Amino acid sequence: xxxxxxxxxxxxxxxxxxxxxxxxxxxxxxxxxxxxxxxxxxxxxxxxxxxxxxxxxxxxxxxxxxxxxxxxxxxxxxxxxxxxxxxxxxxxxxxxxxxxxxxxxxxxxxxxxxxxxxxxxxxxxxxxxxxxxxxxxxxxxxxxxxxxxxxxxxxxxxxxxxxxxxxxxxxxxxxxxxxxxxxxxxxxxxxxxxxxxxxxxxxxxxxxxxxxxxxxxxxxxxxxxxxxxxxxxxxxxxxxxxxxxxxxxxxxxxxxxxxxxxxxxxxxxxxxxxxxxxxxxxxxxxxxxxxxxxxxxxxxxxxxxxxxxxxxxxx
Amino acid sequence: xxxxxxxxxxxxxxxxxxxxxxxxxxxxxxxxxxxxxxxxxxxxxxxxxxxxxxxxxxxxxxxxxxxxxxxxxxxxxxxxxxxxxxxxxxxxxxxxxxxxxxxxxxxxxxxxxxxxxxxxxxxxxxxxxxxxxxxxxxxxxxxxxxxxxxxxxxxxxxxxxxxxxxxxxxxxxxxxxxxxxxxxxxxxxxxxxxxxxxxxxxxxxxxxxxxxxxxxxxxxxxxxxxxxxxxxxxxxxxxxxxxxxxxxxxxxxxxxxxxxxxxxxxxxxxxxxxxxxxxxxxxxxxxxxxx
Numbered sequence: 001x002x003x004x005x006x007x008x009x010x011x012x013x014x015x016x017x018x019x020x021x022x023x024x025x026x027x028x029x030x031x032x033x034x035x036x037x038x039x040x041x042x043x044x045x046x047x048x049x050x051x052x053x054x055x056x057x058x059x060x061x062x063x064x065x066x067x068x069x070x071x072x073x074x075x076x077x078x079x080x081x082x083x084x085x086x087x088x089x090x091x092x093x094x095x096x097x098x099x100x101x102x103x104x105x106x107x108x109x110x111x112x113x114x115x116x117x118x119x120x121x122x123x124x125x126x127x128x129x130x131x132x133x134x135x136x137x138x139x140x141x142x143x144x145x146x147x148x149x150x151x152x153x154x155x156x157x158x159x160x161x162x163x164x165x166x167x168x169x170x171x172x173x174x175x176x177x178x179x180x181x182x183x184x185x186x187x188x189x190x191x192x193x194x195x196x197x198x199x200x201x202x203x204x205x206x207x208x209x210x211x212x213x214x215x216x217x218x219x220x221x222x223x224x225x226x227x228x229x230x231x232x233x234x235x236x237x238x239x240x241x242x243x244x245x246x247x248x249x250x251x252x253x254x255x256x257x258x259x260x261x262x263x264x265x266x267x268x269x270x271x272x273x274x275x276x277x278x279x280x281x282x283x284x285x286x287x288x289x290x291x292x293x294x295x296x297x298x299x300x301x302x303x304x305x306x307x308x309x310x311x312x313x314x315x
Numbered sequence: 316x317x318x319x320x321x322x323x324x325x326x327x328x329x330x331x332x333x334x335x336x337x338x339x340x341x342x343x344x345x346x347x348x349x350x351x352x353x354x355x356x357x358x359x360x361x362x363x364x365x366x367x368x369x370x371x372x373x374x375x376x377x378x379x380x381x382x383x384x385x386x387x388x389x390x391x392x393x394x395x396x397x398x399x400x401x402x403x404x405x406x407x408x409x410x411x412x413x414x415x416x417x418x419x420x421x422x423x424x425x426x427x428x429x430x431x432x433x434x435x436x437x438x439x440x441x442x443x444x445x446x447x448x449x450x451x452x453x454x455x456x457x458x459x460x461x462x463x464x465x466x467x468x469x470x471x472x473x474x475x476x477x478x479x480x481x482x483x484x485x486x487x488x489x490x491x492x493x494x495x496x497x498x499x500x501x502x503x504x505x506x507x508x509x510x511x512x513x514x515x516x517x518x519x520x521x522x523x524x525x526x527x528x529x530x531x532x533x534x535x536x537x538x539x540x541x542x543x544x545x546x547x548x549x550x551x552x553x554x555x556x557x558x559x560x561x562x563x564x565x566x567x568x569x570x571x572x573x574x575x576x577x578x579x580x581x582x583x584x585x586x587x588x589x590x591x592x593x594x595x596x597x598x599x600x601x602x603x604x605x606x
Contacts, residue, residue, distance in 0.1 A: 059407065059408050059411070107587075114596075117542065117545045117590070120538070122583075122587065128577060248408065283423070284422060288418070291419065296401045296402045296413065
């Protein structure tokens with residue numbers, strides 16, 4: 001019983017749910033709620049991206065592209081064509097899944113730096129299409145998005161959104177924790193340590209990699225749709241290369257191959273720019289220095305480093 | 316050959332030469348350390364911006380250019396010493412994030428030291444276009460092509476004929492074996508960052524009079540240079556040059572004949588198509604993977 005409670009899949013998840021439930025006690029105004037929601041949305045993307053980077057060992061420098069496709073798909077279908085937001089969201093997510101499935105196979109044949117290049121290229125192409133096709137997307141100025149509504153009920157206000165995003169994040173974490181404990185999750189970790197080795201024991205490496213690529217793209221697109229409806233406005237900056245980098249940094253900062261690490265990374269790196277605003281002109285320099293510093297001194301990321309330190313302290 | 320085609324070819328070669336210089340920088344660092352230095356584009360920016368501000372302060376080109384190259388090289392050496400070396404043995408993703416952090420840092424620094432405006436540099440030798448086969452070419456383009464050619468020749472002499480160059484080449488083939496025959500591989504890694512930064516700065520100085528420069532030109536030039544290096548095959552010097560020229564020419568041609576709105580996207584479309592069929596680029600090393 002105690003052992004089960006200590007495992008991430010039960011104890012960890014319960015503690016996480018409690019943290020989400022208790023957090024509003026310290027969120028004293030709308031601004032804090034807003035940041036918490038942004039953290040939650042980024043965390044959903046990072047939990048998916050961590051499955052790809054941390055568990056399967058495949059890098060992606062283009063996930064802002066999937067996030068952006070989700071956001072713009074919802075925005076265009078719901079706002080320009082008057083689709084019901086839920087239908088727009090589901091259709092967009094399905095379309096992104098299909099796209100990720102189509103490009104996944106040829107792209108994931110590549111390794112290391114070549115894979116980084118290909119995913120980076122894919123993200124930039126998506127970015128350029130979105131900024132150029134201004135007839136639909138509003139170009140560099142962005143596009144307004146209608147609020148999310150379901151059967152006449154309009155989802156508005158930070159407090160409601162907090163609970164919705166919190167519940168969805170919990171769902172995402174639960175899905176990810178279950179996936180990595182399943183045979184598919186073990187197959188992913190096997191191909192992380194040696195792809196040829198995994199194939200020798202009968203794992204279809206190509207199929208597994210494409211599967212996790214599609215899952216991570218779906219998480220990103222879904223979070224993008226939510227973000228578009230929540231903020232009511234979307235600009236291409238959310239699709240840009242730099243946003244892809246921010247997402248990967250969140251995953252690595254929190255700790256690769258740690259689901260809760262991805263959440264911690266999203267929380268720290270979403271809050272950091274808000275804190276760095278006091279540096280004004282020096283904000284960019286400080287952000288770059290923090291990125292370098294944490295990677296040099298904590299190359300495994302915060303959560304695994306802490307867990308290691310705790311384990312050593314206990315013995 | 317139509318005059319229009321000739322015009323696009325000349326423009327493409329000029330842009331391609333710049334991509335080739337940036338790609339060479341990527342390849343040199345990759346060979347020495349297997350690190351992809353995403354801050355490579357920032358050296359291009361530093362070269363251009365430093366030259367512009369030094370000439371604005373009254374220095375002649377003959378003094379401003381060497382100073383700008385030296386400044387970029389010093390920053391490259393500092394990057395290796397304080398950011399890459401302490402993280403030795405880290406994973407590819409970690410190293411990518413470190414160099415991207417460095418590029419954000421350098422861009423932020425440039426914003427503080429200089430400003431956010433676009434700056435035009437004076438051409439080296441006048442701006443009267445020269446007519447060639449119905450097309451025209453700026454004297455500055457001739458400078459770009461000439462200096463790139465000189466650098467490629469100098470590099471092939473350096474890697475083929477000098478002890479230090481051969482030591483760098485040996486390190487890229489087998490780090491451990493190089494160490495065993497007495498090569499100081501840490502020094503090689505250190506110097507490779509300085510050399511790459513200097514190459515990037517030269518590219519930035521050459522292109523500044525044609526395209527203007529600003530604190531954020533490094534982003535796109537860096538990514539295109541990376542695309543060129545991958546297109547040719549990472550770590551191959553010939554590949555970097557061919558990749559750069561091919562990318563520059565195809566990009567200019569498709570911007571001219573197809574769509575100029577998607578000019579910047581074309582490089583990435585090409586790279587995706589090439590990687591789908593040749594997963595290690597045009598001249599990259601192929602071979603089995605050890606398990």
